[in-house]
Amino acid sequence: AQTVTQSQPEMSVQEAETVTLSCTYDTSESNYYLFWYKQPPSRQMILVIRQEAYKQQNATENRFSVNFQKAAKSFSLKISDSQLGDTAMYFCAFMTPTYYGGATNKLIFGTGTLLAVQP
Amino acid sequence: DVKVTQSSRYLVKRTGEKVFLECVQDMDHENMFWYRQDPGLGLRLIYFSYDVKMKEKGDIPEGYSVSREKKERFSLILESASTNQTSMYLCASSLTGRSNQPQHFGDGTRLSIL
Numbered sequence: 001a002q003t004v005t006q007s008q009p010e011m012s013v014q015e016a017e018t019v020t021l022s023c024t025y026d027t028s029e030s031n032y033y034l035f036w037y038k039q040p041p042s043r044q045m046i047l048v049i050r051q052e053a054y055k056q057q058n059a060t061e062n063r064f065s066v067n068f069q070k071a072a073k074s075f076s077l078k079i080s081d082s083q084l085g086d087t088a089m090y091f092c093a094f095m096t097p098t099y100y101g102g103a104t105n106k107l108i109f110g111t112g113t114l115l116a117v118q119p
Numbered sequence: 120d121v122k123v124t125q126s127s128r129y130l131v132k133r134t135g136e137k138v139f140l141e142c143v144q145d146m147d148h149e150n151m152f153w154y155r156q157d158p159g160l161g162l163r164l165i166y167f168s169y170d171v172k173m174k175e176k177g178d179i180p181e182g183y184s185v186s187r188e189k190k191e192r193f194s195l196i197l198e199s200a201s202t203n204q205t206s207m208y209l210c211a212s213s214l215t216g217r218s219n220q221p222q223h224f225g226d227g228t229r230l231s232i233l
Contacts, residue, residue: 004161019213044226045224047226048141050221105150105213105222107152107162107169109163111160
């Protein structure tokens with residue numbers, strides 16, 4: 001069975017600094033996708049960034065980037081120039097395609113890291 | 120933008136009641152999902168549906184059922200609510216076809232069972 005582990009329940013960073021959130025996963029599959037989701041306090045969960053396992057290049061989205069180490073099964077999220085609006089719960093998620101007619105993307109989530117950006 | 124709407128942000132019910140949580144999406148997505156979110160446990164999948172009238176159990180289906188009579192609507196039913204079902208419930212939807220399609224989430228329903 002696939003599992004996702006986020007070993008940092010809480011983290012804190014000063015505004016404008018850089019922070020890295022850790023995520024490891026376990027799978028025997030070769031074709032899979034990895035995601036980071038952000039859930040601000042009392043607000044909707046939104047997608048931050050995604051990575052396809054067959055792509056060696058690390059994904060980036062503005063101030064957000066990942067360090068994908070496939071052999072180590074590691075998928076960390078780096079947030080550069082942290083802003084107060086980055087304060088949120090961050091979830092790492094894993095998906096391997098499951099076919100029910102089409103591809104149904106069941107996600108397996110980690111337990112989350114609560115990030116606080118301090119002014 | 121995709122809109123996933125959950126009928127209630129907060130809900131208080133009593134033990135033994137039958138509880139309905141409703142979710143509607145407006146982007147013609149084939150897949151819909153129900154999760155519960157608990158501190159320290161992350162999100163756990165209860166049920167999902169990949170087409171109208173089709174459903175599959177997730178990781179924690181016990182005590183729940185679902186209904187999908189129309190493509191845009193996916194209901195979660197607590198047949199006889201119990202206090203251990205007090206939780207945050209999140210609905211999500213996604214396209215099928217391409218397997219890296221992200222899930223889009225609703226705002227969540229915080230359910231308290233007294």
